[in-house]
Each structure stands twice: as structure tokens, then as C-alpha cells.
Amino acid sequence: MSAEFLQFLFSGVTLGATYALVGLGFSIIYNASHVINFAQGEFVMMGGMGTVFFLGLGLPMPVAILAAIALTTLFGFGLERFAIAPARGASVVTLIIITIGASIVMRGLVQVVWGKEFHAIPSFSGDEPIMIGGATILPQSLWVLGVTVLLVLALRYFFEKTIMGKAIIATSLNRDAALLMGINVRLVLFISFGLSAALGAAAGILVAPITLTNFEAGIMLGLKGFCAAILGGLGNGMGAVAGGMIVGIAEAMGAGYWISEYKDAVAFILILLVLFFKPSGLFGKTGTERV
Amino acid sequence: MNKLKSARTGGILVLMAIIAVLPLFLDNAFQFEIAILIFFNAIVCIGLNLLVGYGGQISLGHGAFVGLGAYGSAILTMQQEWDPLLSMVVAAAFTGGLCFIIARPILKLKGHYLAMATLGMGIIISIVINTEDQLTGGPDGMYVDGLSFMTDQIQWYWLIGGLLVFSVWASLNLIHSPIGRALRAVHGSEVAAEVVGVDTTQYKVLIFVVSGVFASVVGSLGVYYSNFVTPDIAGFFHSIELVVMVVFGGMASTFGAVIGAAILTILPQVLTFLHDFEHLVFGLILMLTMIFLPKGLVPTIADFFKKGDK
Numbered sequence: 001m002s003a004e005f006l007q008f009l010f011s012g013v014t015l016g017a018t019y020a021l022v023g024l025g026f027s028i029i030y031n032a033s034h035v036i037n038f039a040q041g042e043f044v045m046m047g048g049m050g051t052v053f054f055l056g057l058g059l060p061m062p063v064a065i066l067a068a069i070a071l072t073t074l075f076g077f078g079l080e081r082f083a084i085a086p087a088r089g090a091s092v093v094t095l096i097i098i099t100i101g102a103s104i105v106m107r108g109l110v111q112v113v114w115g116k117e118f119h120a121i122p123s124f125s126g127d128e129p130i131m132i133g134g135a136t137i138l139p140q141s142l143w144v145l146g147v148t149v150l151l152v153l154a155l156r157y158f159f160e161k162t163i164m165g166k167a168i169i170a171t172s173l174n175r176d177a178a179l180l181m182g183i184n185v186r187l188v189l190f191i192s193f194g195l196s197a198a199l200g201a202a203a204g205i206l207v208a209p210i211t212l213t214n215f216e217a218g219i220m221l222g223l224k225g226f227c228a229a230i231l232g233g234l235g236n237g238m239g240a241v242a243g244g245m246i247v248g249i250a251e252a253m254g255a256g257y258w259i260s261e262y263k264d265a266v267a268f269i270l271i272l273l274v275l276f277f278k279p280s281g282l283f284g285k286t287g288t289e290r291v
Numbered sequence: 292m293n294k295l296k297s298a299r300t301g302g303i304l305v306l307m308a309i310i311a312v313l314p315l316f317l318d319n320a321f322q323f324e325i326a327i328l329i330f331f332n333a334i335v336c337i338g339l340n341l342l343v344g345y346g347g348q349i350s351l352g353h354g355a356f357v358g359l360g361a362y363g364s365a366i367l368t369m370q371q372e373w374d375p376l377l378s379m380v381v382a383a384a385f386t387g388g389l390c391f392i393i394a395r396p397i398l399k400l401k402g403h404y405l406a407m408a409t410l411g412m413g414i415i416i417s418i419v420i421n422t423e424d425q426l427t428g429g430p431d432g433m434y435v436d437g438l439s440f441m442t443d444q445i446q447w448y449w450l451i452g453g454l455l456v457f458s459v460w461a462s463l464n465l466i467h468s469p470i471g472r473a474l475r476a477v478h479g480s481e482v483a484a485e486v487v488g489v490d491t492t493q494y495k496v497l498i499f500v501v502s503g504v505f506a507s508v509v510g511s512l513g514v515y516y517s518n519f520v521t522p523d524i525a526g527f528f529h530s531i532e533l534v535v536m537v538v539f540g541g542m543a544s545t546f547g548a549v550i551g552a553a554i555l556t557i558l559p560q561v562l563t564f565l566h567d568f569e570h571l572v573f574g575l576i577l578m579l580t581m582i583f584l585p586k587g588l589v590p591t592i593a594d595f596f597k598k599g600d601k
Binding site: 227269 | 343396404406408410412414415418422535538569571572573574582583585
């Protein structure tokens with residue numbers, strides 16, 4: 001493997017891990033509520049910007065990170081309770097527009113309260129690049145990868161072994177049946193939005209030391225996370241993780257070997273090609289429409 | 292049926308009356324500018340509404356078609372020195388052709404997958420416009436000559452106002468034709484429509500092409516009117532703005548699309564006094580409207596009056 005290829009691969013998996021976390025957030029909310037949350041990118045942004053704010057208050061890094069995740073989770077809860085729950089039964093497009101409205105509100109709020117400037121978060125453990133096989137990797141990239149792996153494992157455990165996790169899966173499979181089995185569906189939706197917001201915030205905090213953050217930082221991240229979720233097949237959590245990795249690596253390779261100006265287009269070209277041949281994503285179930 | 296028909300003509304007459312009387316109340320160039328902008332947006336929304344409201348499809352990439360019309364016209368008139376009207380027709384034909392080619396694979400997709408595909412297509416087109424700066428001027432945009440026979444803003448007002456009336460008329464006629472009925476069947480249930488013999492694919496493709504051409508023509512005329520074009524016109528936010536106008540006014544309502552375009556074109560202008568709070572308040576208004584009037588303004592109000600009749 002050439003050093004150049006390895007270098008592109010490193011940046012690809014770092015990007016991919018971030019997209020995977022954002023994509024997972026889309027999947028969790030979609031599973032519980034069949035809503036595509038266009039404010040997912042704003043959760044990511046709020047994680048980064050929140051950490052900047054709490055660090056500015058003089059809080060130590062771990063506390064600032066937890067505070068930012070808690071704040072973003074509150075927004076996730078709020079989105080479900082005050083915007084999605086009251087609009088139950090609205091059409092797909094209406095729900096999409098409500099979440100787009102929420103994303104505008106969150107961007108507007110951050111811009112008013114915390115300003116428009118770009119901010120950086122210090123790396124968790126220094127900026128000394130590590131040499132591997134002739135390529136370099138930043139310690140922060142290892143943090144991104146490590147924490148992503150841990151979060152994915154924790155989520156698997158949550159969905160397979162805990163009562164709440166199983167309740168969310170049950171609700172996604174059949175909402176009415178879940179309700180009849182005594183599952184508190186409203187609570188499930190509430191928790192899903194909070195969980196998804198927390199995941200988004202974590203992704204935003206992990207990449208902020210590498211990419212900088214400002215009030216608009218979530219837009220592209222959100223859209224590419226959406227790509228990841230669709231690529232893997234909507235509602236398929238592990239599919240979203242795989243989708244995120246594919247999008248991240250393709251983007252890094254595209255930027256490295258092709259033209260860097262078209263780096264942002266790679267994810268979308270990829271998703272169109274995949275959808276043309278597999279209309280429900282790589283690992284998605286093909287649905288049938290009942291009349 | 293007669294009543295239906297009279298409601299249609301009545302609506303068009305009201306629209307014509309408003310357009311005719313409005314100039315009496317507009318006292319400066321800026322207000323005319325906003326009125327013309329409303330007309331432009333309304334025409335795109337009428338086309339988009341055919342696809343979204345009647346066809347039941349989603350497009351989060353319609354800004355790209357406006358952008359193709361705008362840049363098609365800009366490049367052909369400025370770099371090839373073609374006649375502006377010919378450029379407009381060629382750009383519209385190109386956009387329509389592109390829609391025709393991509394319609395089949397894209398409209399095979401459903402729901403969120405369709406949203407993703409149209410969104411992705413729009414973003415790719417806008418990235419190309421931003422990047423190919425030798426052709427498009429890149430992010431700085433490009434200057435475009437206007438139409439030589441349109442010398443005055445008021446002429447533009449009448450031209451685009453007239454075009455809006457024509458678009459409303461064309462859209463209403465299309466909806467109440469056999470094509471429109473087939474489309475509504477597709478919206479209701481595609482499988483059911485197919486079972487009773489509607490060639491759903493053909494109608495979806497047709498409506499996709501029609502809405503793309505509406506958007507392209509508006510893009511071309513908009514460029515001749517403002518003499519300038521930037522890549523924002525093809526961007527994600529413009530696409531979102533257009534869908535929001537359609538849904539805000541009320542899906543499957545031609546006049547809803549016009550009213551949605553009018554309100555959401557004026558609203559940001561009204562909110563500028565809020566300065567930094569502008570986006571926050573805009574987002575809140577959008578959310579609250581969609582939460583409490585999920586069908587959009589016009590259908591909700593229409594329902595209200597229908598209930599009153601009983």
C-alpha cells in the first residue's frame with residue numbers, strides 16, 4: 001500500500017466515522033418516528049459550539065463536553081415534544097419542513113447567542129502527528145475512530161439488551177402493536193430524539209478540533225450523514241455506519257486522486273449511482289405498497 | 292361541475308384584478324421589485340406544486356432547474372452572443388431534456404429516497420456551477436445583458452404578471468384534464484392507479500419535465516430582469532425555499548402556491564427590522580405554521596369555510 005493511499009484512507013475513515021455517527025442519528029429517529037430530521041446537522045453543530053461556549057466559561061474539557069451534550073439533548077427532547085408530537089399524522093413533506101424550520105431556528109439561535117465566528121476546540125491529546133507506514137494520522141483522528149467504535153458498540157448493546165432499546169425496536173416495527181403491548185410509545189419517541197441529538201453532539205465535538213466549527217458547520221455534515229443513512233438503507237443502524245464509512249472514504253479518495261474542488265460532490269454522486277441501481281440503499285429492505 | 296368551473300375562472304379573475312390594481316399601491320422601485328420577485332417565485336411554485344402537490348412526489352432540488360435556466364441563458368447570450376429569447380428556449384429545452392432523462396430512474400424512488408436523490412442532484416448541479424468558473428464566473432456570479440425591448444421596470448411588472456396569470460390558467464386546466472386526474476390517482480395510491488390502467492410512469496415523467504421547464508424559464512427571465520446571476524440561485528437553500536412556499540401555501544392548490552410564494556417572499560423583507568433575530572423568527576413562524584396548519588394555509592382556510600356551509 002502506498003503512503004499516499006494510506007494517507008487518504010486515514011482521512012477517509014476519520015470523515016467516515018463522523019458521517020457514521022450523524023447517519024446513525026438519522027436512523028434512530030427514522031426508526032422510531034418515520035421522520036427524517038433535517039435538524040440533525042444542527043445537533044452536530046450545537047455539540048461543537050456548545051463545547052466552545054462552556055470552555056469559554058472556564059469549565060474543564062470533560063465537563064464542557066458533557067454540558068454541551070446535555071444541552072443538545074435538551075434540544076432533541078424539545079424538538080420531539082413541541083414540534084414533532086403535535087404534528088402527528090402530517091405528511092412526509094410537512095414533517096420535513098418542520099424539521100427544516102427547527103434547523104433554521106437552531107442556527108438562528110446559535111448565531112444570536114454565540115456569534116458567527118469560526119471557533120476551534122483544542123485537540124483532546126495534542127497535535128503531534130503519528131507516523132504509520134509513511135503516512136501521518138492526527139491523535140484526534142484516533143479519538144474520532146475510537147469513540148465512534150465505542151458508541152456503536154454501546155448502541156448495539158442498548159438496542160439488543162435493554163428494555164428501552166427493545167421498546168424502540170418494537171415501536172419501529174409496528175407502532176400500534178407496540179402500543180397494544182403496553183409500550184409507552186410517546187416515551188420511546190422522546191428518548192429517540194434525545195439519543196439522536198446526543199449522538200450528533202458527540203460527533204460535532206469529536207471533529208471540531210480538526211475542522212473548526214461555526215453556526216453553519218452542521219449543514220454539510222447533516223446532508224452527508226443523510227447520504228450515509230440512505231446509502232445503508234434507512235432505518236438500518238449498522239447500514240448507516242457502513243454507509244458513513246463508504247461516503248467518507250470515497251470522499252477522501254475523490255479529493256486525493258480526482259479533483260479536490262469536487263470533494264463535496266462525491267457523496268451525492270455516489271448516492272445517486274447507488275439509488276439508480278438499488279432504490280432502497282445497499283442494505284435496505286425493499287418495501288411493498290399496500291392498496 | 293359548473294360550479295367548479297366558475298370557481299376556477301373566478302380565482303383567475305381575482306388574481307388578474309389584484310395584479311391590475313396593485314401598481315396603484317406601490318410607490319417605489321423597491322416595492323415593484325418585491326412584487327416582480329413574488330410573480331417569479333409564484334410561477335416556479337405553480338410548476339413545483341404540480342409535481343409535489345398533485346403528483347405526490349418530493350423535489351428538494353428544484354433550485355437547480357431555475358439555475359440551469361439562468362446560467363443557460365447567461366452563458367449563451369454573453370459568451371456565444373445568441374439572441375436572449377432563443378437562449379431562453381434552448382436553456383428550457385436543455386433543462387426539460389435533462390429532466391426527461393433523469394425522471395425515470397429518479398421517480399422510481401419513493402419518499403425519503405426520492406428526497407435524497409433530488410437533493411443530491413441539486414447539490415451536484417450547484418457545485419458544478421460554483422466550480423466551473425471559466426464558464427459561470429464561479430461564486431462571484433456573472434453579469435448578463437437584459438432584453439433590449441424591456442426598458443422599464445413597469446414593463447417587467449406587466450410581463451411577469453401576465454405570465455403568472457397564464458401559468459395559473461395552464462396549471463388549472465392541466466389539473467382538470469384527464470392528465471390531472473391520472474396524477475391525483477398516482478398521489479392517492481400508485482399501485483392502485485397502475486392496477487386500473489393508469490400509466491403512472493409516463494405521467495410522473497411528464498409532470499417532472501413540465502415543472503423543470505417552468506423553473507428554467509423563470510430562471511432565464513429572472514437573469515434578464517436583474518442582469519446578474521450568482522450560484523445561490525441553484526443552491527440547496529433556494530430549493531428548500533421553493534418547496535417551503537408550496538407546502539406553506541397549501542399542497543395541491545394552485546392558488547395556495549401563489550399565496551405561499553407571496554407570503555414567504557414578503558416575510559423576510561418584513562423581518563429585516565429584527566436584524567440578527569431575523570432567521571430565528573422566520574424559522575419559528577415556519578415551524579408554527581406547519582405544526583398548526585399541516586395542510587398549509589389555503590386548504591385549511593378552504594376547509595374552514597366548507598365546514599361553515601354545512
